[in-house]
Each structure stands twice: as C-alpha cells, then as structure tokens.
Amino acid sequence: MTAVVLTWSPDHRGWPGHYPGAVQRVQETGGLVLQWTIEGLAELPLRSDAWLLGQGDPHRWGVTGHGILTSDPNDGAGDALLELDCLLPFGDGIPIHRLLQAVPEVNWSKPPATQLLPPEYEGPMRTLWSEHVAPASASIDPPSGMLPAQALKRSFVNRFEHDPDATRVAVAHHGSQCRACGFDFEVKYGKRATDLIHVHHVVPAAQLTVSYELDPVADLIPLCPNCHFMAHSRHPHPYSVAELRAMIDDGGHLPGTIVTEQQLRAEAFAQRLAEE
Structure with a gap:
C-alpha cells in the first residue's frame, strides 16, 4: 500500500474551493470528492492513502484530513481525484510536534507539495490519526484512515x-x-x-x-x-x-x-x- 502526504496552505498552495465549506460538507455527508494536482512524483499508484497537511500559522500547522486517491481524469496531466472521508477544521489537525515524534522521516516543517510516506510509518501514522480523531467521534466504526484502503468498502452515509x-x-x-x-x-x-x-x-x-x-x-x-x-x-x-x-x-x-x-x-x- 502506498501513502502520500499532500500539502496545502491558505497563502501558498490554496485549497481548491472554500475550506470551511468542505469541512462542513464532509461532516454532513461523510465524504467529498475533489480534483487535486499531484506535483513532484512521476508515478503514484491509484487507491493510495492521502494525508492532508495544512500550513499557515506555525501553531496551526498539522494533518487536517484523510482520503484516497482514485481515478486520474486527465491521463497524465498530474491531476487525480481525491476522495475525502474525514476533514478537520484548520487548526484542529494533528500538530507538527506530534507528527515529528511519531513519523520523523517526513518533512513536516517545510514540506513539498507531494511526498511519499515511508512504508514503515504507514502504521504509526494511522495509529496517530486514530488517537487524534477517535475521542471526538461517538461512532462504533473505526475512524476514517485507521484501516488501509484495501481493507475497506467505502460507503458514503449521511x-x-x-x-x-x-x-x-x-x-x-x-x-x-x-x-x-x-x-x-x-x-x-x-x-x-x-x-x-x-x-x-x-x-x-x-x-x-x-x-x-x-x-x-x-x-x-x-x-x-x-x-x-x-x-x-x-x-x-x-x-x-x-x-x-x-x-x-x-x-x-x-x-x-x-x-x-x-x-x-x-x-x-x-x-x-x-x-x-
């Protein structure tokens, strides 16, 4: 399984749309599909886990969402469809200091637009995400992003x-x-x-x-x-x-x-x- 970190920021790599509206849409409907430009990687397997790293005020940086990269609509143009299943308000994500402790091999402080997550850190990343998201959820289902994509059949439920x-x-x-x-x-x-x-x-x-x-x-x-x-x-x-x-x-x-x-x-x- 391949996992990738996608970086966005209000100042530099802007969100493709209105971020607060996207957060509300995911919370209300269970998912959202966006077109996302993949930079810096020549090949990236589809059905890859995608972790969204938000930037801005250093105290508010962090991983704010999870999704799956699905079909490539533009045949090599660098764009893929990102199927989001969880998105947190900017500032509520996993903070940088926790990411540096749990997954030190990723450039969290000055990240490129797209970077691969080393395979040995895919498990720790899911665990960290689960610990961060689960306390806010009353659902008995595992938090989105806790299990790899091949273990899931995705069903968007209101x-x-x-x-x-x-x-x-x-x-x-x-x-x-x-x-x-x-x-x-x-x-x-x-x-x-x-x-x-x-x-x-x-x-x-x-x-x-x-x-x-x-x-x-x-x-x-x-x-x-x-x-x-x-x-x-x-x-x-x-x-x-x-x-x-x-x-x-x-x-x-x-x-x-x-x-x-x-x-x-x-x-x-x-x-x-x-x-x-």
Missing part, C-alpha cells in the same frame, strides 16, 4: 442516518421491516434485535444544503444492513428503494439453484411494496 432520535421517529412511523426486502430483526432474532434496523436517507446526500431541515417521516426509511449497503454501493447517487425492490424482484436465486421459501417471500414482499 449523518442523519445515525441520529437516534430521527431513527426512532422513522421506525415508529414506517415500522421495523426493511422497506426493500421485508427483513425484520425482531422476527428473525427476537427481542434482543428489536432496535437494529437501519434507516436510509431517501434524498441523495450530495443534494443536501447547509440549511436542510430533516423530516424523519418523509426523509428516512427503514432498510436492513444488506439493502442499506446495496443502496450506497452506487455513489454519489444511491439506489432508490424502488430500484432495490426491482433488483430483488429480478434476482432471488442463481441460475441452476433451488429457490427457497424465504427467497420467495422476500420477492413477494418486494412486489407488494412496488405495487403500493
């Missing part, structure tokens, strides 16, 4: 989908069955699984604005983890619940296999929902 109050209102109105396949945790596993159903935002996260106000009944719909994962497997516009039902209706079994009663019930449930 923060409203993790709001416990909104979830309770949505489930109270819609019921606890998955609205795509009909799966019910309580029916399958009993009382201990009563509150495990996910909720899904029916409006794509990319379309939400800062002034957006959540309506749990209209905007959130219960989905089981499998259907929720499938919905977000298309980015940035998730599959709709109607599209999930159509997939279930067209699927259900592999060629040459016997369809079970459970599969037939799921297909029938999806068909009924589609006809509502």
